[in-house]
Amino acid sequence: MADGLTPGAADPVSDGRTPAARTPDVLTLTGLSWSVGGSAILSGVDLAVGEGEFVAVIGPNGAGKTSLFNLISGLNRASAGRIFLDGADITTEAPHKRARRGIGRTFQASSVFPTMTVAEHVALAGQVAAKRHALSRAATGADVLERVRLTEKSGALAADLSHGDKRKLELAMLLASGAERLLLLDEPMAGVASGDVPELVDVIRTLHRAEGRTVLMVEHHMEVLLGLADRVAVMHHGALLAIDTPARIMADARVQEAYVGDAL
Numbered sequence: 446m447a448d449g450l451t452p453g454a455a456d457p458v459s460d461g462r463t464p465a466a467r468t469p470d471v472l473t474l475t476g477l478s479w480s481v482g483g484s485a486i487l488s489g490v491d492l493a494v495g496e497g498e499f500v501a502v503i504g505p506n507g508a509g510k511t512s513l514f515n516l517i518s519g520l521n522r523a524s525a526g527r528i529f530l531d532g533a534d535i536t537t538e539a540p541h542k543r544a545r546r547g548i549g550r551t552f553q554a555s556s557v558f559p560t561m562t563v564a565e566h567v568a569l570a571g572q573v574a575a576k577r578h579a580l581s582r583a584a585t586g587a588d589v590l591e592r593v594r595l596t597e598k599s600g601a602l603a604a605d606l607s608h609g610d611k612r613k614l615e616l617a618m619l620l621a622s623g624a625e626r627l628l629l630l631d632e633p634m635a636g637v638a639s640g641d642v643p644e645l646v647d648v649i650r651t652l653h654r655a656e657g658r659t660v661l662m663v664e665h666h667m668e669v670l671l672g673l674a675d676r677v678a679v680m681h682h683g684a685l686l687a688i689d690t691p692a693r694i695m696a697d698a699r700v701q702e703a704y705v706g707d708a709l
């Protein structure tokens with residue numbers, strides 16, 4: 446970032462984006478910091494995510510990945526620095542206003558209602574979108590269920606779904622709620638049986654590649670990221686240690702160092 450304060454083109458050498466692959470920024474973070482009780486949890490994070498880009502966020506436990514998502518979605522307020530969505534400064538906006546702009550977020554822990562059916566979840570998300578006057582962006586229930594490959598389970602209770610299907614349902618709810626600009630996915634593979642991971646990866650890949658969704662995703666498993674991410678951002682001790690293509694990140698000595706004692 447040229448001056449650390451305003452959104453703009455990031456340095457193509459340091460952020461892994463080639464000029465040819467560069468698209469207008471959907472998300473721009475400049476000097477983003479968050480402290481709690483005098484302790485710095487995040488310090489000076491600069492990050493630009495282009496339209497249609499998929500950026501994976503990795504880092505050892507406690508590196509600040511979820512805290513970063515909490516700031517972008519508005520769950521916590523930044524102590525310093527700025528957050529821009531499509532060039533608009535949203536640093537101090539409430540979470541519901543950011544959602545109205547098209548930011549959608551999933552959490553590490555699966556968040557579905559056991560006694561509601563799949564179709565009811567999606568209908569509820571659509572109603573929330575309607576209340577936000579986001580009807581033009583919200584998709585129909587049948588459409589989103591097809592996009593996440595849950596059509597055949599539309600009448601099933603959420604309690605009876607596998608973890609993989611619960612994750613797909615969360616994605617369906619994001620789409621139904623009009624989260625069209627930026628998907629923040631916090632460890633979507635967590636708790637998913639290994640046999641169900643490829644299908645979930647494929648659903649997310651389709652949202653990104655075929656539908657052009659811009660995605661920021663926390664994920665620990667490099668084998669998952671290699672098939673999805675355009676770039677990988679590495680968090681360490683609350684700072685952005687490196688951001689580059691997956692291949693260059695895998696070969697980066699600083700990244701290996703950060704993961705000592707932790708599998709990359």
Ligand SMILES: Nc1ncnc2c1ncn2[C@@H]1O[C@H](COP(=O)(O)OP(=O)(O)OP(=O)(O)O)[C@@H](O)[C@H]1O
Binds near residue numbers: 481486504506509512
């Ligand atoms: N509300 C809070 N108050 C105080 N400390 C916090 C708070 N939220 C997070 N932290 C601390 O901030 C650091 C970063 O936490 P965060 O959950 O963002 O890490 P993470 O990279 O997502 O970790 P993990 O991979 O284990 O999910 C941790 O040391 C955590 O204990």
